[in-house]
Amino acid sequence: MAAAAAGVKKIIIDTDPGIDDAMAIFLALRSPEVEVIGLTTIYGNVYTTLATRNALHLLEVADRIDIPVAEGSHVSITKGTRLSVVDFVHGADGLGNQNFPPPEGKPIDMSAPDFLIEQANLYPGKVTVVALGPLTNIALAIQQDPSFAKNIGQIVLLGGAFAVNGNTNPAAEANIFGDPDAADIVFTSGADILAVGINVTHQVVLTDADRDKLASSTGKFAQFMCKILGVYFDYHREAYSTKGVYLHDPTAMIAAIKPSLVTCTEGAVRVQTNGITKGLTLLYNKQKRFAEITEWTDQPSVKVAVTVDAPAVVKLVMERLMD
Numbered sequence: 452m453a454a455a456a457a458g459v460k461k462i463i464i465d466t467d468p469g470i471d472d473a474m475a476i477f478l479a480l481r482s483p484e485v486e487v488i489g490l491t492t493i494y495g496n497v498y499t500t501l502a503t504r505n506a507l508h509l510l511e512v513a514d515r516i517d518i519p520v521a522e523g524s525h526v527s528i529t530k531g532t533r534l535s536v537v538d539f540v541h542g543a544d545g546l547g548n549q550n551f552p553p554p555e556g557k558p559i560d561m562s563a564p565d566f567l568i569e570q571a572n573l574y575p576g577k578v579t580v581v582a583l584g585p586l587t588n589i590a591l592a593i594q595q596d597p598s599f600a601k602n603i604g605q606i607v608l609l610g611g612a613f614a615v616n617g618n619t620n621p622a623a624e625a626n627i628f629g630d631p632d633a634a635d636i637v638f639t640s641g642a643d644i645l646a647v648g649i650n651v652t653h654q655v656v657l658t659d660a661d662r663d664k665l666a667s668s669t670g671k672f673a674q675f676m677c678k679i680l681g682v683y684f685d686y687h688r689e690a691y692s693t694k695g696v697y698l699h700d701p702t703a704m705i706a707a708i709k710p711s712l713v714t715c716t717e718g719a720v721r722v723q724t725n726g727i728t729k730g731l732t733l734l735y736n737k738q739k740r741f742a743e744i745t746e747w748t749d750q751p752s753v754k755v756a757v758t759v760d761a762p763a764v765v766k767l768v769m770e771r772l773m774d
């Protein structure tokens with residue numbers, strides 16, 4: 452591929468495709484502001500093996516088999532194998548029960564954490580990781596390489612439910628619930644982090660009317676998305692009684708592509724790792740100096756998205772998919 456123009460952000464997408472992951476990946480591939488230098492895979496919406504297969508398939512659909520796929524962890528950071536995988540949201544195959552043929556490509560011979568570390572070392576301060584699933588691979592990279600948190604440019608992550616209910620249960624958002632220990636490692640790592648939680652992504656809805664508009668487009672990305680979106684719409688109708696779907700992953704991707712469409716606050720985030728509130732994300736805004744030393748004391752600040760220009764996000768997603 453031609454050398455990237457100056458100012459183009461290099462991104463690695465850590466992903467568990469996933470219907471809204473597919474949309475976010477296509478959006479990135481259609482966005483001149485970013486250059487996708489790799490995909491790394493993780494369990495979440497599906498198990499990791501299927502996430503890898505789907506990532507390869509999506510790149511084949513997009514005619515971008517030049518982009519490497521590195522397979523990620525099959526277990527949580529604490530080696531847990533009882534993973535919470537949500538086939539009722541995305542279909543058993545993760546892509547709307549379409550049973551696509553197996554991809555021809557293969558993942559590279561390097562693990563996701565090793566690939567993340569390699570790229571962060573190769574382009575210090577220049578690589579953005581857009582993390583769309585549980586944060587196991589990122590936490591492993593942080594543990595394996597003490598300089599990873601410093602070398603990585605930014606981590607934009609879809610995760611958390613800041614001062615609102617979760618979507619796995621009232622306490623927890625799905626990606627953080629998927630590996631709360633990993634999430635706590637990432638939030639306290641000192642890396643430059645922007646967390647986009649469901650307090651923000653629940654404002655960004657793709658409606659039935661938007662889907663009809665996508666369906667009328669001849670663009671291959673719009674066509675592919677319309678093929679797989681049915682299951683995701685059915686799930687939202689059932690779970691939320693809404694005539695539309697939340698654009699979780701695409702909104703996080705937009706926060707990396709066009710940061711001006713979100714506003715943020717800052718503070719230290721800790722994650723509850725056990726008990727009935729396992730997966731809860733709690734931001735300390737650093738306004739009060741507590742008399743006691745707390746679990747948030749002296750922890751680094753991260754950015755947490757608080758508002759989003761939802762109409763602009765939906766418009767941009769639609770335009771780029773239909774183009």
Ligand SMILES: O=c1[nH]cnc2c1ncn2[C@@H]1O[C@H](CO)[C@@H](O)[C@H]1O
Nearest residue numbers: 471537540618619624625626699700
């Ligand atoms: O109700 C749900 N349970 C579990 N996962 C969900 C649900 N809705 C969406 N997602 C998936 O989890 C991430 C956002 O939390 C998104 O990747 C989305 O596809």
